[in-house]
Each structure stands twice: as C-alpha cells, then as structure tokens.
Amino acid sequence: MTVQKTNPKTNPKTNSGNFFEDFRIGQKLVHATPRTVTAGDAALYTSLFGPRFPVQSSAEFARSLGLPEAPMDDLLTFHIIFGKTVADISLNAVANLGYAECRFLRPVYAGDTLAATSDVIGLKENSNGKTGIVYVRSTGTNQRGETVASWVRWVMVRKGDEAAPVPEAVVPQLADVVSVSDLALPEANFSDYDFALAGSPHRWGDYEPGEQIDHIDGMTIEEAEHMMATRAFQNTAKVHFNQFTEGKGRFGRRLIYGGHVISLARALSFNGLGNAAFVAAINAGAHVAPCFAGDTVYAWSRIVEKAELPGRDDCGALRVNMIATKDYPCADFPLKDEAGKNHAAVILNLDYWVIMPK
C-alpha cells in the first residue's frame, strides 16, 4: 500500500483492490482467474501439509467407497476458491475477521476447473471512519456450474478516501452453526470402509461430546512452504510474500496465510481423528493470533456434538472445535488464560463438521 501512496504515477491498469467505500450491498463480484485443479496440486498439498486421510490419499480407497477417484482435500478446494476472492475483497484488508456458513457441497477431482464469485451481503463502517467491515458470501463452482463450496466471510477493509460517503450499515444474520440438515450428504458410501488401511479403528460411535484430543505432533513452518502454498492458491495478499515491505511493517516480517494454519492443523488432527474423512462445513473460524515462519504449529480438538445424517447408517457427522497453537504442545488443551482471554499460544479456533464412518 505504501507503494501506491508514494506513487501517483501508478498505471490505472493495475489493480489496487477495492476499498471499503467501493462496495455496495447486492454487488456481485466475478473473481479471476479460473483454475484447473490437477494431480500436481494434490501432490503439492500433500508435500506441504502432510495429510494422510485415506480417501484423498488413495484412488483405490476412494473407489472402494463408490467415488470415481481420490477427491481433492476439501481445504485445498477452500483455499483455491478463497484465493480468487482476495484480489477483489481483501487486498486492502486490515484483518480477516471471521467465517460462517461454510459448506462443502461436492467433491472436486483432478481436472475440475474452479471459479468463484462473491455477493456483498453486509457493510458497516467502523466508528474511526478509516475502515469498515465487508461481509461477502463467496461461492466456488466447477466447470459444470455446480457449487462445490460456499461460505460467508467478513473482513475489515480500509477506506481509500476517509471522506468518502458510505452506505447505511447492513449486518447480515448468520447462523452460529451450519445445521445438520444443511450438510451435503457425502457421495461416498462408507459401508466397506477399511479401518485397518485407514490407520485408525475409531468410528463415529466411539467419539463423545466433550471428549478432548491432543494431536500431539508439531510442525514447523518455513517461509518457502507457506509462500509456495499461498501462490499455489493464487492468493495475492502481499503480506505473505514481501519481506522488503513487511519487514518494515506491522509485524516486521511476512505473515502466514491463515488458511495454511488450518490445513496444517487438519493434517495433524489425523492423529486422533483419522477417520474424519471429509470436512462437511465450517461453522466459525478465527485466526486468533498471527503465525510466522519458524513457528511450530500444534493442535488439539474437542468434540462439540454428534449428529446422525438423514437416511445414512454408514456415516455420521461430528462437530469439532479445533485449536491450533504455536510453539506450545497441546497436552493441557490450551484455550483461554486465567483472565478469560485467548491463551497466548493459541493462533486458530475453528468450529467445523466432519463426516466419519459409523
């Protein structure tokens, strides 16, 4: 941003992103650039995060559940769609505040092409007059026009001109939790799910609300890793890539894309939630604190609730609260400190639904 302020000559053909006053309720943004997802992306995702969930790892395992081949990791789908929205929604964002009503509706396979649009559903200027909150519902579709995932997120965006008039505040009503009836039923049939090959004998019925799981393992993040991931997602938020500018900025270094932490924590959660085969929905998510290269990410989960899926006796849904920390093993399940604030080590608080075989 500094660049633009000091560069009145910047060519107007460059994208400086939308500022708060540029958004309008009801506006629909068509995001660039459509992206064909391939086996190359899946391999890269595995190498960057280390997931071991068998349906996404093995075409044969996927076929044993009736799928045509191994689907992409749900979070890879999420990141690619999310990445497209950045240039239009959050290039001038101060903070990514939250997610809600995120649903994964269809599997994505190698060869599918993802495109994204966003509808502006809420706008509220902050009292400082310098920023405002933008609420968008983003939708990712495949090459057949089918929605593969959809969610609401809200971000705090700077005003380009603090004197610019802004519309009346509209704050959307958002569900605290995606209701079970809104979860897409998995296309996979888990009747023949091979628990030995999957690496964990624990089924949906074995988990109980309130149960806490320390995922034990920790993973240190390198600059090259988070930049490679974020570029693969074609996410162009400059805070992730530019040491020269960010070295002089708020944190003195590059900030890791929050989605990188989600994917790492999800991969770590295999150790304890090995049969959480699909992410069905994200109810809420907060990037509680920033994460930087050199930090070691740990995670733990609490089972929030269990739900039967209508008409399905092969699988059920588990609502999970996953907490990620940095440089702090999760043996004591860190969440809040004594003052009731977020524990100093916590960087992610994610509330989501997974599908697990019964």
Added chain:
Amino acid sequence: MTVQKTNPKTNPKTNSGNFFEDFRIGQKLVHATPRTVTAGDAALYTSLFGPRFPVQSSAEFARSLGLPEAPMDDLLTFHIIFGKTVADISLNAVANLGYAECRFLRPVYAGDTLAATSDVIGLKENSNGKTGIVYVRSTGTNQRGETVASWVRWVMVRKGDEAAPVPEAVVPQLADVVSVSDLALPEANFSDYDFALAGSPHRWGDYEPGEQIDHIDGMTIEEAEHMMATRAFQNTAKVHFNQFTEGKGRFGRRLIYGGHVISLARALSFNGLGNAAFVAAINAGAHVAPCFAGDTVYAWSRIVEKAELPGRDDCGALRVNMIATKDYPCADFPLKDEAGKNHAAVILNLDYWVIMPK
C-alpha cells in the same frame, strides 16, 4: 570447478562440461535428458512463481479459445529447454551474456516430451586469453519433432587450457528485435476471451507505446524455492545449489538462476498486463545484476511498440520492456542512474513480445 582443479583423479566418466576451446563453428550438440512435462510441473510452476494468466490456469478458459487444454507457461517451456543446454554449453560459463531471436512456436501440453539441441554459431576468444564467448542457437522440440521454441544465447566460457588454440572469431549477426512477421500466430482464437474471468478489462487497443506500468507487488525469494525450480528444469549449473563451494566463491553464496527472476517478474506483471496471454518472443535479455535468496523482486514495464498480427482481428502483439529490481519498489520506474549506468537496483532487463486479445 575448484573441485576439479584439486582432483586429478576425477573419473573421466564424469562430465566436466565443455571449455571454450572445445567448441567449433557448425557443431551440433544433442542435449540430454529428454523430459516429459506434466500437470505436476505446471502445479509446481504456479506454486513457485504465482502466475495467474487465465489461459495457462484454466483448461476451460483455454478450451473457450479453441485449445485442447491449458498449455504450459511459455517460460516453463523455456526453462526446461534451457536447462538441458547447461551441461554442454554453460557448465564452465563465467556469465550468461544475452539472448536474442527467441521465439515460442507451439504450445506445450501436459504429456509432451521436450528435447533440445544447440548449434554453435559464433566463437570469439576474449583478449585476456582466459575466456571466450560462445554463441549457440538452441532449439527445443516436442515428441513429434516439431520445434516449440528456439533462441540464440551467448555465454562467456572459460578455457580449460589457456594455451589451447582457438578458431578464428565468428560473431553472428543477430536481429535486435524479432520481426512481427516471424512471430508464430497463436493457435488460440481470442474472439470469445472472457475479460471478466481473466481479471483485467484492458485489451491490446488500450495500451500505447511509451506507457509505463509499475506492477506494484514484490516477491521475496527463498533458497528452497529457486533450487526447487532450477532442479525441476534439470539445470545443473552448480552456482545455484552448493552453499559449501559458493560460500567461498565470488558472491559468498548461491546465485539464483536468472530465469527464476524472469518468471517471477512475468508473474508479477499480471498486475497491469493481465491479458498478456502468451509470450511470443524474447528480443533481448540481460541479467544486469545477480539475485540472491532473501532479495525481494519487483518489476515494471514499458510498452515499446504495438503490432497488428497478419490476418488476425482477435489479437495483437505488444512489445514490452520489463525491468526487474531487487529490494526496490518500481514506483519511479528505475532503469539508469544519473551517470547513465544501470540503476543499482535493476537485476533484469527483458525485451519481449506478448500476444494480447483485441
């Protein structure tokens, strides 16, 4: 090279590369190793450089232009062919001096296998008697024997034996600019090009010679990134990979392959040249200064000229002069300093033709 000097026992089965006196005018070098390019390479290229040009990003977008699927990035093709030439041409190079007459003739798709040959077209010993300049025309072909790209480059190569006799100097006449009539007409038909999905409304007709564009964004390079890229290109120049030797060498550290900077700058140029769909030719290129891990690369472009393509009303050619810098945002379009020398921050000066929809 240090290694060889101290190792008279080195087995002659190892490749020590050609020295200046080993080249002959008219010599044709068949380079190892043929390489099948895959969706994996394309994914890796995206993760390392972050391009967002839609034709290469989306198979659906490519099909909307009549192509069978998304082609490889032209520069990925360039780097893979270039990489093959290194073991025979530039293993003993002191400097990569220039490029000319580079043309991209056919798209490369996943599954195509690239092979490379070079013809020695010029030789000129330097007056110090220690080095000489080798000019080669390198040609990359696909599995059908069709040329996909071709260029001339010249490198300063050390003599293995300073007393060795060398042939009479021959310096080829090279075109300053690839003429428009020599540009391969794109196989893509841009009539239905979707500017909204592409992310930029600016067409060929919107650019004017003399126009300057600061591409704004900067990207910091990590050691792991440039080494992964350069290995993917099977480029074996040891200056890029060996901290132990290079730490004691000219720069005290590993040097980044110049092509890495070209690809980064090209990806950054999406912000301002988003519809520069293909690289048609490289007229000239100079790696003005070295680049190292930790440097943040920026870029700006000047439109040099515009050209109609014969028989095509869907697209035209733009000749672009792209400058890359390190640790220096390009708001003031750095090029020369007050003494007329290269600006201290400039690392790349590339003159090339792109194809853009009308």
Added chain:
Amino acid sequence: MTVQKTNPKTNPKTNSGNFFEDFRIGQKLVHATPRTVTAGDAALYTSLFGPRFPVQSSAEFARSLGLPEAPMDDLLTFHIIFGKTVADISLNAVANLGYAECRFLRPVYAGDTLAATSDVIGLKENSNGKTGIVYVRSTGTNQRGETVASWVRWVMVRKGDEAAPVPEAVVPQLADVVSVSDLALPEANFSDYDFALAGSPHRWGDYEPGEQIDHIDGMTIEEAEHMMATRAFQNTAKVHFNQFTEGKGRFGRRLIYGGHVISLARALSFNGLGNAAFVAAINAGAHVAPCFAGDTVYAWSRIVEKAELPGRDDCGALRVNMIATKDYPCADFPLKDEAGKNHAAVILNLDYWVIMPK
C-alpha cells in the same frame, strides 16, 4: 515423546506408536495409508532431488525401451512404502540401524496405488533393558496386489515400560548381498537405448570393479525441502518436522530423513553413472552420521562387482558402493579415517545394484 510423558490425558485414540515390548515374532502389520502416486509426485521428486536419468524423465525414452510410460524413480517408490511403515515400526525408534535384501520388483507408474505391510522377523532386547532391536520385512504392493518392492530393515526401538517382559531373542539370518539370481529382470529392453539423449556414452562394459567415481557436484539442503519430501512420503517421524521439540533435543535441530540423502546422492551420481537406469536392489545401507539443513551433500561411488543378467544381452548389473558426505567434496574418496573409523564427513554408506545397458 516428551509430550506423552507430560500428558497423562492424551486421548487413547491417538497413535503413540509401538514400543519394543509391543512387537511379536510373526506379527503382520498392515500399514496405513494407501497412496496413489501421480505425475505430481514425480514432478515434486524431480524438483527436490534433481534426477536426470532418462527413463524416468521422459515418457518417450521409456517407450523406446518398451515401457508404457516413464516409471517413477525407484527411490520414490522406496520412500513412499517406507513412509507407511513409520507409524507402526519406528515412531519410537532411537535409530534406524540398517537395510538388507531390498529388491525392486516391478515399475510403478502414475496412477498406481501403493500399500505396505511388515512382518516382524526378529527381536532382540538390548542389554540396557531400555531398548531393543526390531527386524521387519516390509513389502509394498500395487493395486493389483503385486509386490513392487520389499526389504528388511532393523531399528532400535525404545521400551515403553522398561519392566515389560520381552520375548526370547530372535535374530534373522540376512543375505550380505542380494544375489544376482534374485534381481528382478528389468521390463525395459535396452537394445535401442539412445546414449546421446541419455547424456552419457558409458555402458555396462565400460565399468570395472574397483573403479572409483567422484560425482563432483554438491547440493545444499534446506529445511523446506526435506520437510516437503518427507511429508510427500507421508513419513511422520517427528524428528524431521518439529523445531520446537527437536531444538531442545539430541541434535538441537530437525534431523533430515536418511532417505533424503539417499535420493540426493543417487541424483548426484548421474554425473558418472548416467546410464544406471534402475535401482535393482539395495544390499546394505547405513546412515553413518546425521544430516541437517544447511549441509551440502556430495557423493562418490566404487564399482564393487559386475554381473551378467540371465538371458539378457541388452543390459547387465553393476554393484555399486555409494558414499555420501556433507560439506566435503569427494575428490579423495573419503571412507575411513586413519583409525579405521568412518571418515568424519561420511553420512551414508549404501551398497546397491543398478541395471545398466550393455
């Protein structure tokens, strides 16, 4: 492991790995997770290690030998199968002691799905009562149930409870060398092998027992690289990934997976053994010293013996002893020091069979 000691609440659904007393002679372990290998994995492997062997690099070259397409690098196959065994065999290992009787039996192609099992064939408690040696024969199979590779390895594993009773010692008899009659004959026919495209004119007949080859080049390893590789192999040994824990541990930093060094050394060995088209067997291997990020790996080889392959006049086998070092060029072929111990720079000592065209 520290984590578990300080966390009595760790959920039993997490995998804490098997301890020495958990193993039984005759036990068969079915390892998670099956993994479909793709062109993405091959591309990543090339970018991480830089191999240039033509059969694996080019589908056209592979077809010229009668193969359907370019097979995966044998060591990629090895690492993926090895990775599966870690969670069950070596999560509580103190050291990976050795390999024997490793044979590569069938090529693996993009789309193949690998699964792994291990049979416990030896157990011997150490005299300190704290650890024991576990011998397993691990087998990797493809989706047709065909064995693609198989080997014995032995690891020193901690006891979870030092007082736990252990079975009587059984130490398997292992072959010092895989006999030539046990090598799988290559499916490739080398009659039309193109030595020019392969980059090296040296055939099986050109090598002699006792011949030593310094592979000259060195390659520095970055943290991001070895972690990306090891995650791609779904190898979950925590010593490779967690700077927070390992920074306080034995080495004060993350340890590089020994297989990473094998792959680097094999890629470096192209310079001198360029036509060593396939790895047929590993007779023995020792990770003599640890390797860390920042180390520069070099390698040299000694031809141990030559063997005709039954019924084949197109290719033969070479037994190679490959030594890798760190931060030490191999011009003087380092192996032992004056006291007869391993040379301080040596990190890998690998004895293996390769197939080379005649």
